[in-house]
Amino acid sequence: MISFTVTPVGRIESPIQSVSSAPRQPDEGAPPAWLVFEPHYRDALLEIRAGDALTVLTWMHLASRDVLRVHPRGDATRAETGVFSTRSPARPNPIGLHDVEVVSVDGLRLQVKHLEAVDGTPIIDVKPRLDQKIALR
């Protein structure tokens, strides 16, 4: 089957420096972080404002891509399940979905809340959350 090329549009800046120190889900204590975009994508950020609810798509570049079964939440006492029924970073295409809230916008830098990604993680897309915003635009 034909493959496709994903080109990062920016990177995460975060105090989280390693996978082992990252919370598994954002309600488990993720610190504030920044989305830092490449200058080429400036126009794609038009109309994004403080208070917006976004889904950030990342490429989890440290994850293994050849894992098809995992123990849920890394707990070896639990039976293995297919990666498509988990949020494990290990999966054929290691794309992360992160629901965040924009705290502030400074040109190509967006400060956000509730982002559990490791510092340096590539950003590949940003979308408004349907439940929050599509009805308004």
Add this chain to the structure above:
Amino acid sequence: MISFTVTPVGRIESPIQSVSSAPRQPDEGAPPAWLVFEPHYRDALLEIRAGDALTVLTWMHLASRDVLRVHPRGDATRAETGVFSTRSPARPNPIGLHDVEVVSVDGLRLQVKHLEAVDGTPIIDVKPRLDQKIALR
């Protein structure tokens, strides 16, 4: 910035045969559709069952990738906005997010409700919806 390769894990089978006939959002009348996976990914589907609430990630292979501003919902009377504040398929990395419900599972084929993708669209990932299922696993 380094790029990454996305490898499809399956394809959508849908009665929607063209972009112009696709509803813009799934609550606008999307028909039942099937997620059809490659045999290699059989284990990744373990534990997915009828009734599950999933987010399907697709590669919107017909979309333009060099568009950074669009008229919201294609309405030329509305001011252009950045693609990152819309759900337009036209975006630097044309990844679609589709919230679906599994109707039935038949080996490598999952029938789903509420999927607005065009027939033949590549599937690149599947995740459980956090609000529906993570708490149970």
